[in-house]
Amino acid sequence: MQLTSEVKKYRFDFLKSRYIWLGLSIVYLVVGVVAYIALGGFEYHINFTGGAEVRLSFEKQLDIAKLRAAVSGAGWKDAVIQETGSTQRDFALRIGGSPDAKLEQNVTTIVKDAIPENKVTITGVSQVGAEVRSETTWNATVAIILAMLVLLLYIAARYEFRFGLGAFASLIHDILAILTFLVLTREQFSLDVLAAILAVLGYSVHDSIVVFSRIRENLKALKNMSEYDIVNLSINQTLRRTLLTSFSTLLSALALFLLGGETLRGFSLIMIVGIIVGTYSSIYIASPVMLAVHTKKGGE
Known part of the structure; x- marks a missing residue:
């Protein structure tokens, strides 16, 4: 060299x-x-803060702002909502705090009451406790x-x-x-x-x-x-x-x-x-x- x-x-x-x-x-x-x-x-993420993630799937396309308004109106001011995929039908709702045994039922009721014209299905729920x-x-x-x-x-x-x-x-x-x-x-x-x-x-x-x-x-x-x-x-x-x-x-x-x-x-x-x-x-x-x-x- x-x-x-x-x-x-x-x-x-x-x-x-x-x-x-x-x-x-x-x-x-x-x-x-x-x-x-x-x-x-x-x-x-809730993995570190504790709380729950609820995955929602709607029958028709939905404006995420409408879903945010429904969740916020139910008292979950700090909830985070993100669209999953690109169809405008699938969303992830993340809620901090202690897991609630009736969370799935409560979310379903809130969304159905606020958006009755668009059928919703809960496709999954993940919960993380303090421990x-x-x-x-x-x-x-x-x-x-x-x-x-x-x-x-x-x-x-x-x-x-x-x-x-x-x-x-x-x-x-x-x-x-x-x-x-x-x-x-x-x-x-x-x-x-x-x-x-x-x-x-x-x-x-x-x-x-x-x-x-x-x-x-x-x-x-x-x-x-x-x-x-x-x-x-x-x-x-x-x-x-x-x-x-x-x-x-x-x-x-x-x-x-x-x-x-x-x-x-x-x-x-x-x-x-x-x-x-x-x-x-x-x-x-x-x-x-x-x-x-x-x-x-x-x-x-």
Whole structure:
């Protein structure tokens, strides 16, 4: 491998603008913190808040505003109603609080009285009590923490500790970026969203490993090149593979979002956001942090 020819091969100086991108990431995350405080936190699914979800199917198409008016008029001011599917006949009604044994009967009566001209059928009811809610919240927290620790230890053991720190910084960034997206868009934090976050963590680490593997190879082969140039070169060499992998995975997630209906909406939406964020962080967070740790340690 010729030093001069390899240096000429990298077209983009990603590290030159790393502080600009880092600054933009910080601004975005700060906006998320402000929004979190101003809006009162996340919009949680009943899996985390406790309550019930009632799935309704109407015989004819129905304006969702009419259903909302009927539910609100019954005293459920904080109930959330979402259309499921694209037929304007199927809806999900989410009600917080303690589960009610007569909930199905009450919903049926309220809807029939308010919209008598459109026959309604209850297709399913899901209830989550306080005990299940607490267990779900705890399991979600533990799952994310354990996933991050395992991924950090894996990279630190396979490469060097500084590579592990770079990957860890990337994972923290990805989680915070997704949480900020949830706050700003008021998307519900559900078990599906949690599953997508865990999948994104693995995807992000894979992207980082691809770059780290090339960096390690180049560190051994290009002894006379500075680490700054080696990291830049490695990112350029793996850029095509990174973008192609991201694009193909993004298409799959987009197909799920467009065709999967309400059931897969939360999962696929977070996957789309996570793929974009994970690709970005593997270039502008993981590698620059790894380089910064070495530079500080070496006193350069």
